[in-house]
Amino acid sequence: MKFIETQALHAWLDKLAQEVTLIAPTAVGPEKKAPGSRNPAAQGQQVFYRAVSDSSQIAWDFTRTVISAREHFMPKTETLFTIETGPDGETVLHETKLERPRVIFGIRPCDARGLRVLDAVMLEQEPADVYYAERRRNTTLVGLSCPQMWEDCFCTSVGGAPNASDDVDILLTQVEGGCAVQIVTAKGEELATGMDLQEVEGLELPQPKLNDQFETPTEQQWLASFNDVYWQRVGDRCLSCRICTYVCPTCRCFDVRDETVVTPTGERIVRRVRAWDSCQSVNYRVHAGGHNPRANLEQRLRNRFYCKFHYVPVDYDVAGCVGCGRCVTACPVNIDIREVLQDLARRELA
Amino acid sequence: MIEDIRALARELLEKGTVECVIGYEVGPTGRVRPAFVYEPADVERLIFDARCYHNLVTYLTRRNKPRKKGEEVPTTAVLVKPCDARSLQVLLNENQVQRDKVYIIGVACPGMQNADGTPELRCTRCDQRVPLIYDVLCGEPPEVPAVTDTYDDVERIEALPLEERLAYWLGELDRCIRCYACRQACPTCFCSVCEAERDDSLWVGIADRIPEKAFFHIIRAFHQAGRCAECNACEAVCPMGIPLSLINRKVAKDVAQMMAGYRAGESEEPTPLVTMLTGEEAIDEIH
Amino acid sequence: MSERTSNQVDGFEPKIVAFLCNWCSYAGADAAGISRLELPPNILPVRVMCSGRVSIEMVLKALMAGADGVLVLGCHIGDCHYGSGNHRTVKRIPLLRRLMTYMGIEPDRLRLDWVSGAEAGRFAKITTEFVEAVRALGPLSLPLREGL
Numbered sequence: 050m051k052f053i054e055t056q057a058l059h060a061w062l063d064k065l066a067q068e069v070t071l072i073a074p075t076a077v078g079p080e081k082k083a084p085g086s087r088n089p090a091a092q093g094q095q096v097f098y099r100a101v102s103d104s105s106q107i108a109w110d111f112t113r114t115v116i117s118a119r120e121h122f123m124p125k126t127e128t129l130f131t132i133e134t135g136p137d138g139e140t141v142l143h144e145t146k147l148e149r150p151r152v153i154f155g156i157r158p159c160d161a162r163g164l165r166v167l168d169a170v171m172l173e174q175e176p177a178d179v180y181y182a183e184r185r186r187n188t189t190l191v192g193l194s195c196p197q198m199w200e201d202c203f204c205t206s207v208g209g210a211p212n213a214s215d216d217v218d219i220l221l222t223q224v225e226g227g228c229a230v231q232i233v234t235a236k237g238e239e240l241a242t243g244m245d246l247q248e249v250e251g252l253e254l255p256q257p258k259l260n261d262q263f264e265t266p267t268e269q270q271w272l273a274s275f276n277d278v279y280w281q282r283v284g285d286r287c288l289s290c291r292i293c294t295y296v297c298p299t300c301r302c303f304d305v306r307d308e309t310v311v312t313p314t315g316e317r318i319v320r321r322v323r324a325w326d327s328c329q330s331v332n333y334r335v336h337a338g339g340h341n342p343r344a345n346l347e348q349r350l351r352n353r354f355y356c357k358f359h360y361v362p363v364d365y366d367v368a369g370c371v372g373c374g375r376c377v378t379a380c381p382v383n384i385d386i387r388e389v390l391q392d393l394a395r396r397e398l399a
Numbered sequence: 400m401i402e403d404i405r406a407l408a409r410e411l412l413e414k415g416t417v418e419c420v421i422g423y424e425v426g427p428t429g430r431v432r433p434a435f436v437y438e439p440a441d442v443e444r445l446i447f448d449a450r451c452y453h454n455l456v457t458y459l460t461r462r463n464k465p466r467k468k469g470e471e472v473p474t475t476a477v478l479v480k481p482c483d484a485r486s487l488q489v490l491l492n493e494n495q496v497q498r499d500k501v502y503i504i505g506v507a508c509p510g511m512q513n514a515d516g517t518p519e520l521r522c523t524r525c526d527q528r529v530p531l532i533y534d535v536l537c538g539e540p541p542e543v544p545a546v547t548d549t550y551d552d553v554e555r556i557e558a559l560p561l562e563e564r565l566a567y568w569l570g571e572l573d574r575c576i577r578c579y580a581c582r583q584a585c586p587t588c589f590c591s592v593c594e595a596e597r598d599d600s601l602w603v604g605i606a607d608r609i610p611e612k613a614f615f616h617i618i619r620a621f622h623q624a625g626r627c628a629e630c631n632a633c634e635a636v637c638p639m640g641i642p643l644s645l646i647n648r649k650v651a652k653d654v655a656q657m658m659a660g661y662r663a664g665e666s667e668e669p670t671p672l673v674t675m676l677t678g679e680e681a682i683d684e685i686h
Numbered sequence: 687m688s689e690r691t692s693n694q695v696d697g698f699e700p701k702i703v704a705f706l707c708n709w710c711s712y713a714g715a716d717a718a719g720i721s722r723l724e725l726p727p728n729i730l731p732v733r734v735m736c737s738g739r740v741s742i743e744m745v746l747k748a749l750m751a752g753a754d755g756v757l758v759l760g761c762h763i764g765d766c767h768y769g770s771g772n773h774r775t776v777k778r779i780p781l782l783r784r785l786m787t788y789m790g791i792e793p794d795r796l797r798l799d800w801v802s803g804a805e806a807g808r809f810a811k812i813t814t815e816f817v818e819a820v821r822a823l824g825p826l827s828l829p830l831r832e833g834l
Contacts, residue, residue, distance in 0.1 A: 562790065657777070
């Protein structure tokens with residue numbers, strides 16, 4: 050088993066940050082945001098995957114980030130191109146420049162697994178999304194396995210594991226004095242040439258503490274439950290906000306608009322913007338002409354579950370949920386995906 | 400108190416007075432959440448304690464619409480704390496909820512607590528322990544020392560130099576991810592399509608940038624002028640921990656100062672921003 | 687009134703969006719033109735049916751889209767064509783001025799005033815005053831203005 054000492058790892062990351070865009074879990078925001086508020090999010094800094102300039106900014110003891118790493122493959126907002134007027138009055142189209150190589154350090158196995166869904170939709174279908182493809186190609190994933198399954202995590206129930214190496218290029222596992230290193234892909238092999246690796250005989254990987262595994266509904270149960278009153282009952286409580294879809298590592302809906310803007314220097318330009326969208330939004334599914342096939346809140350909520358557990362698996366042959374637990378933690382009215390799955394799995398089929 | 404609530408809920412459901420009772424329950428992982436009880440047998444799920452911070456009035460506008468065209472609007476019973484009752488009064492004033500379609504179970508409010516057992520800051524400023532409107536009141540109102548809201552949190556921001564205020568708010572609002580949880584949790588934000596979400600992007604584009612985010616939060620706060628009951632639902636649900644109450648409370652403070660002490664939801668008068676001058680206003684110089 | 691010290695920029699010409707009510711202020715502006723009064727060229731007039739129509743969205747959008755100041759002119763209280771439209775304006779705009787101050791924007795970039803159809807001189811005076819006031823404040827430089 051390969052091993053890297055903590056100090057050597059930090060030195061490698063410091064050097065890496067000079068050469069590429071290094072993205073790592075880092076605590077951001079003010080220490081005290083809303084004093085006296087009951088909101089846990091307001092009680093301190095929150096951890097996000099952000100570009101860092103050296104290893105000291107990395108939050109080593111993080112559980113999971115608030116927003117998954119997908120924000121670095123499908124940014125919350127990106128300008129696809131702008132149309133401007135050139136010096137001689139001609140129309141000039143500027144495409145967004147391609148990014149420099151990036152390394153995402155500390156990606157959790159579940160977040161990396163979430164990229165399977167994005168890949169299936171954005172890469173493996175023709176035509177591939179060039180913006181996504183470019184980011185994916187230019188990014189190396191250095192995973193950091195979870196020492197335990199955190200509160201609300203359920204990756205083992207949906208086919209993942211807190212220490213799975215399947216979807217990263219290199220997987221690190223924290224052990225006494227440093228990290229055990231598993232090199233998974235050729236891309237990882239190349240990146241690892243800069244690491245001061247040692248070969249340690251008989252190094253044992255710690256076994257992560259697991260949460261209870263539970264049964265998920267079968268395909269028949271999903272098909273039989275579509276028109277069930279159950280969705281109305283869960284939907285009763287739903288606020289129809291977008292939190293669950295925005296923190297999700299596998300949600301990928303977006304909206305594209307052309308906007309005319311005046312720049313600070315007074316030029317009028319057209320900008321094509323792509324931004325996250327959410328199936329929980331009222332007008333997400335409105336057709337031209339005004340018909341809305343998902344006008345009701347419970348239909349929108351139901352869609353989120355069917356998308357993850359029926360549409361994506363059937364259409365793309367990948368699991369649509371990686372069990373990161375973010376939506377469970379973040380839901381303000383405690384709509385718990387685990388509870389819904391278990392409720393449906395318990396249903397008797399007629 | 401909880402036995403009173405359960406007994407009342409059972410009676411209402413058994414007699415068919417209401418279709419559903421909206422209260423609180425403890426979820427499978429121990430988190431308190433809104434509960435919708437349709438069957439008398441399920442009333443045992445209901446709880447009420449200092450963790451029940453959700454403003455359940457939010458759900459009423461949705462339930463006060465016929466599900467199908469021509470269908471009658473069902474009657475719903477709802478548990479309200481004093482702050483929730485104020486927001487309900489606002490909805491009644493604005494004809495968003497029919498009074499005869501809602502059965503108001505007022506609860507004597509012990510004041511809400513944070514996870515660590517300390518009182519929520521907003522509750523230490525509140526002197527109402529009994530809702531202003533209810534059909535039935537459950538619980539004995541606790542004694543509370545008379546408190547006056549000094550708006551010290553708002554004044555702390557007001558005292559900063561102009562540049563620092565701008566920097567502070569840009570920093571706070573930049574964290575926004577436009578999930579709209581604040582709007583969705585807010586009982587008095589009930590437009591069927593928010594102007595920040597219109598398909599034609601008339602006012603606010605779709606991008607997640609400071610201009611769009613600041614615009615959204617400023618207009619939302621302003622639309623709540625004279626309507627925000629300071630239930631803090633928006634701040635409590637924000638996944639980014641943005642201190643939204645500081646904006647809403649600033650507007651509430653100014654409305655009270657300028658419009659003869661008007662406070663949202665304490666009377667049947669609608670927000671003064673939509674009414675004529677009465678001559679009692681103390682409006683600032685206009686330039 | 688401004689808390690920010692003057693940050694005058696050489697050659698800075700403020701851009702002012704002026705919302706003029708159809709019944710009084712627009713007529714007043716017209717009268718000022720017909721009377722050949724000297725008016726600042728910085729004003730971009732937008733005719734609205736009533737000053738009560740000027741929502742805060744319109745004010746904010748003007749500021750974010752590049753205006754350095756916003757002027758709202760309506761009928762004098764009591765003279766509103768619709769009876770009480772300007773009663774709303776006179777509550778709304780001062781409240782917005784307070785909120786703007788709170789969020790870190792000089793309140794003096796927003797002015798509400800009354801101009802009747804006969805007050806051509808008053809229109810010229812108010813617009814000139816306002817342009818000079820905003821000129822003294824300097825350009826509105828906000829990250830908010832990267833275009834909305």
